[in-house]
Amino acid sequence: MVSKADPPQRMPSQAAVLQRWAVFWNSPGCHADPLLPTVPIMNCWVCDNNDRIDALPTWERIAADEYWRVAHAIDTALPGWLVLIPRRHVTSIAEMTDAEAADLGAWQGRLSRALVAVTGCVKTYVVQFAEKEGVSHVHFHVIPRMAELPDDRRGVGVFGYLDPSPELRVGDERKSELTLALRARLRSAGVPLSP
Incomplete structure (x- = not known):
């Protein structure tokens, strides 16, 4: 709480804010695209993987296009648990462009159909939280819901x-x-697998 005796806080000048922004923007590890509406982020594990997509294991790059990359979840006991990842850094669905959002819907449908065909699941769950410590980069879980999945x-x-x-x-x-x-199934459905 501020009392009447507290001196007024001085706001930094516009020039000082812009100077700090320029230093931050040009620092190593900043993955923001200056042409897209987002805030730069430092040391994003997902962005680092997107930057080195060709060096990733095949299951980390099942398919990709201009906006999205498809990977198998790395730390799961459920085969076929996929993760759909934006190729640029966003921390909220509200930050996505209309093109990214439209492509997202197409990918969710494609991956769900491919998982039904490949795993025999009865349907898929599609979930997005981006709340895990260290993984604020938006990503969508596309999870095969197997018939024999226990109630819990x-x-x-x-x-x-x-x-x-x-x-x-x-x-x-x-x-x-x-x-x-999954690649064979996507390819047979006419889905391009890389940008």
Whole structure:
């Protein structure tokens, strides 16, 4: 609480704010695109992976286009758990452009159909929170809802499959198999797999 005795706080000048912004903007690790409506972010793990997409394992780049990258979740016990990731840094759906939003809907449908065909799931869950510590970059979970899924793992309970013990984690070989099958299914549906 401010009392009447407190001196008024002096706001920084516009020039000082712009100077600080320029220093921040030009610093290493800043991934913002100056032409798109977003705030720059430092050291975003997702942006770092987007920047080195060609060096990622195949399951981290199942498919991609100008706006989105599709990856298999890295720390799950549920085979086929996909993550749909914007190629530029956004921390809120409200920051997405109309083109990104339109493409998002198409990808959610494509991936859901591919997961039904490849995994035999009865439907998919599509979820977005971006609340996990260190992962504020928007991303959408596209999760196969298998017929035999236990009641306690349905709906939000499916997140119980994340962060499993190492012996329960979907292995690299299985993720590679799923990647090949999903790519084949997407390709047969006429979906371009890379930008």
